[in-house]
Amino acid sequence: MTPRKTGEQRKAEIIETALLLAAELGPDRITAEAIAIRLGISQPAIFKHFPRKGDIWDAVIDWLARSLGRVWTESTTDEPPEQRLFALLDAHFAFIAAHPAVPLVLLSPELQARHPPLRQTIMRLMALFHTELRQAINAGPSPPGNADQRAWMMLSLVQGIAVRWALSGHAFDIRAEGGELVRLVW
Amino acid sequence: MTPRKTGEQRKAEIIETALLLAAELGPDRITAEAIAIRLGISQPAIFKHFPRKGDIWDAVIDWLARSLGRVWTESTTDEPPEQRLFALLDAHFAFIAAHPAVPLVLLSPELQARHPPLRQTIMRLMALFHTELRQAINAGPSPPGNADQRAWMMLSLVQGIAVRWALSGHAFDIRAEGGELVRLVW
DNA sequence: CGTGCTAGTAAGTTAGCACTTACTTACCAA
């Protein structure tokens, strides 16, 4: 029998593996068996920890929302005000670079169709990111004009860069190129 | 028996329906049966026209690539040079507004995993769009600096807007808001 | 008017994948 682990350990491993595989296959093509093989356990063992497959997505999304929230708020602690926006965006890019599946999970229409709760979380996360961006924009030496709209613009730009990075097969350094493009706009 | 149509007519209908359903369910969740029901014919009839399901995607992607190419080149005919960029982007947004599934099909990692040829077409299309953007940028009263990078920035912004529009359930007017954001950046 | 072609149908077959059942074994606590 395979080495036994505690439920909490296995749950964490399953979540981690789901994110890993999501980057390779697309989030909606992950099977319980694929996760099990990757972890060296049998397929039904997965369902011991997450009775329905949707529960895995609940857990992944929960982890994602927590992590992103933490990344955003912690990035803006003690920067000089005009750097707050860049620090926020850099932290975001760094997180995506470390977890390439993040944009795929958040943006997958297939997963949203199969798993409706995802949609709400995404809208909440986008609103939260928008708020953080707006605050960072207002904190800096802002050009005149609509900070709200500028924040939406930055949000779209960041999402677009992330999507392009995923499509290209991670062919460029998203943190470096993202930072450049963001500064170019500003 | 259902009214008979020519093969060409049916093929066109199937492609159109696939795009319609892609916007509702996500591209990788479309079934041959869903298309058949929508068209009022039986499921095997689909396979008369497209022996493998992947053939439908080949046709959809081909239509998409042609249409986008046409939209881009035809938008830049007789504008005053400084308006060329905005005309190009407006044409792009208008096309997406008319065919909401376009960004989903192009960006679906599930579909890419299932149907590898898609990936190449996407990269080609992105490169083409980038070229068009760069030319439009160079044609206008360009600020100093890297037109190449500006074109990537615009491309990312446009993709980000399209993705956000799709995620929001088409909750805003992409042509109007896209135009505003693009002008804000410029 | 009939013959060949092609769009269509009903009723399969097969494969993949979520999930179940019935059992086994590791591990901790009384």
Next chain:
DNA sequence: TTGGTAAGTAAGTGCTAACTTACTAGCACG
């Protein structure tokens, strides 16, 4: 030491969706 709990397994079940087979029927043309 032992007995309950929880992690694990092998071998299913059932559903969904791609694709097949064998047949039927419109339609253009000689």
